[in-house]
Amino acid sequence: MTLTDTRELVHEVMREAQAELIAGFEAVEREGALHAGLAPGRFGAASWERPGGGGGSARVLTEGAVFERAGVNVSAVNGAEVPPSIYQEQPATRGQAYFATGVSMVLHPRNPYVPAFHANLRYFEAGETRWFGGGMDLTPNYGFAEDARHFHSTLKDYVERHAVVDYPTVKAWCDHYFYLPHRKEMRGIGGIFFDQLSPASSDDFERVLAFVREGAATIRAAYLPLVRRRFATAYGERERQWQLYRRGRYVEFNLVYDRGTRFGLQTDGNSEAILMSLPPLARWEFQYTPEPGSPEAEMARFLVPHDWAG
Amino acid sequence: MTLTDTRELVHEVMREAQAELIAGFEAVEREGALHAGLAPGRFGAASWERPGGGGGSARVLTEGAVFERAGVNVSAVNGAEVPPSIYQEQPATRGQAYFATGVSMVLHPRNPYVPAFHANLRYFEAGETRWFGGGMDLTPNYGFAEDARHFHSTLKDYVERHAVVDYPTVKAWCDHYFYLPHRKEMRGIGGIFFDQLSPASSDDFERVLAFVREGAATIRAAYLPLVRRRFATAYGERERQWQLYRRGRYVEFNLVYDRGTRFGLQTDGNSEAILMSLPPLARWEFQYTPEPGSPEAEMARFLVPHDWAG
Numbered sequence: 001m002t003l004t005d006t007r008e009l010v011h012e013v014m015r016e017a018q019a020e021l022i023a024g025f026e027a028v029e030r031e032g033a034l035h036a037g038l039a040p041g042r043f044g045a046a047s048w049e050r051p052g053g054g055g056g057s058a059r060v061l062t063e064g065a066v067f068e069r070a071g072v073n074v075s076a077v078n079g080a081e082v083p084p085s086i087y088q089e090q091p092a093t094r095g096q097a098y099f100a101t102g103v104s105m106v107l108h109p110r111n112p113y114v115p116a117f118h119a120n121l122r123y124f125e126a127g128e129t130r131w132f133g134g135g136m137d138l139t140p141n142y143g144f145a146e147d148a149r150h151f152h153s154t155l156k157d158y159v160e161r162h163a164v165v166d167y168p169t170v171k172a173w174c175d176h177y178f179y180l181p182h183r184k185e186m187r188g189i190g191g192i193f194f195d196q197l198s199p200a201s202s203d204d205f206e207r208v209l210a211f212v213r214e215g216a217a218t219i220r221a222a223y224l225p226l227v228r229r230r231f232a233t234a235y236g237e238r239e240r241q242w243q244l245y246r247r248g249r250y251v252e253f254n255l256v257y258d259r260g261t262r263f264g265l266q267t268d269g270n271s272e273a274i275l276m277s278l279p280p281l282a283r284w285e286f287q288y289t290p291e292p293g294s295p296e297a298e299m300a301r302f303l304v305p306h307d308w309a310g
Numbered sequence: 311m312t313l314t315d316t317r318e319l320v321h322e323v324m325r326e327a328q329a330e331l332i333a334g335f336e337a338v339e340r341e342g343a344l345h346a347g348l349a350p351g352r353f354g355a356a357s358w359e360r361p362g363g364g365g366g367s368a369r370v371l372t373e374g375a376v377f378e379r380a381g382v383n384v385s386a387v388n389g390a391e392v393p394p395s396i397y398q399e400q401p402a403t404r405g406q407a408y409f410a411t412g413v414s415m416v417l418h419p420r421n422p423y424v425p426a427f428h429a430n431l432r433y434f435e436a437g438e439t440r441w442f443g444g445g446m447d448l449t450p451n452y453g454f455a456e457d458a459r460h461f462h463s464t465l466k467d468y469v470e471r472h473a474v475v476d477y478p479t480v481k482a483w484c485d486h487y488f489y490l491p492h493r494k495e496m497r498g499i500g501g502i503f504f505d506q507l508s509p510a511s512s513d514d515f516e517r518v519l520a521f522v523r524e525g526a527a528t529i530r531a532a533y534l535p536l537v538r539r540r541f542a543t544a545y546g547e548r549e550r551q552w553q554l555y556r557r558g559r560y561v562e563f564n565l566v567y568d569r570g571t572r573f574g575l576q577t578d579g580n581s582e583a584i585l586m587s588l589p590p591l592a593r594w595e596f597q598y599t600p601e602p603g604s605p606e607a608e609m610a611r612f613l614v615p616h617d618w619a620g
Binding site: 062268271274278287 | 379558581585586588595
């Protein structure tokens, strides 16, 4: 395959993942809307071009019955010079031209008992270097051990079936990545995270691509059962306020630490598409501490690394 | 004066500014509460110590009649090694021990017609280098030319009276500093910003300190008349939603770009005191554009540099 063929092939895998995931999210949105007697939300479509090269498709659902906001974006961009967020991690790429394509998604549910979810799958070329990356992680507001076990076991099965990456490594990487040093807590309960996965041969490329391709089905299997389990749980103002407060931490992580966000802002990406990851509404309260023993206080036990898949 | 005397003197100036400003903010809060028939908010007091050395006093008012949240913090911290946010600006300070003291404040009013306000006054020592910095800037949600003129004229008079810094320079510096490149707009309508103001002699030190000392009175004169002018203006859900949306930009600026915030997070500062600058509630909406010709759309004209002081 030529370089251009490879790029087009990977971009197509990302577009297929986007379509498959939107179908899954819209299905659960319809179920929730039916239950609530509301009209279901739909994903709108907005495409954008990047002045420096490339563009993307941002598909966003707002004010749905299940999802307060959900976005699934695909982009493919190229540039003359690798930005700092990349060469700081991989110094050899400094000064190189680059190509990047990926799919990323963030779901902010309305019901505080339904966890927020984030995932992305990405491919990068800089000079002679090419690599894949990806990750999937869950951010609940309330701790349910059975949800955590389901989520992490599904990811573990997926990773072990492909044997392209090592499960304990990508699990620990996720725990490490989604961490807020200034809060001394994880953003959520983790999942998997991998990066700089460079195929050594064309056979190896096929194996890695197959792994990435199955990401979309895995996301559906890992996340959607939790949405279905919790979307009808009754809640009140207390749970809503806690959800908005926890979303504040989500904003802090994404704007202060997240490499994808910083990469996007540094490369003059589409700010609306990049910041679609931010929640529709978030709250900050000075020196707030949940009442000891409350379900909100219990959440702290979930925000530290734990071997949920057993 | 010994080094320690100087530090103590400057720290005391910061503490006096804090007390004077809180008195001013509580006075206008009482007026607003009287007008609304509510109990006025009061500034609580919380002090904190930094494990690495130093500490501070965070004084925060929440859920007031006029101020949805207001915070006025003083801190004095020292450390063995200057953090990246400082040595990236001043390479000569790299590896040096440092001392820093300052007062900073952020006011998020309840009424969308009352502008948010931010200011800080700061002093820094790193090795042989010592300098002052400071700034005051206004972030309205709606554009009122008379408010902008009053605010900027008050700052201009103050700066010109002392002749310690050059007004056009510190005005332009503020326009440049409070800018969101990814949004291609200013955070608000600017004000003044200065940094690395290093006194050349002890006479010079006295002059600079006198300038900094008058900062608190200037803040009161520049900002409080605008609060009094607008706190009783009637508003509805539309104005509230716009205020929350504009606050999202405020969050983006502070977490992505603000040097003080990044310095605080990098130096293991008190995260509650640092992030007190974030609004109590903020909103994001995908690809939102105000209706052309509306007061919300008109705001864009105010978010570019303008010579308000004439």
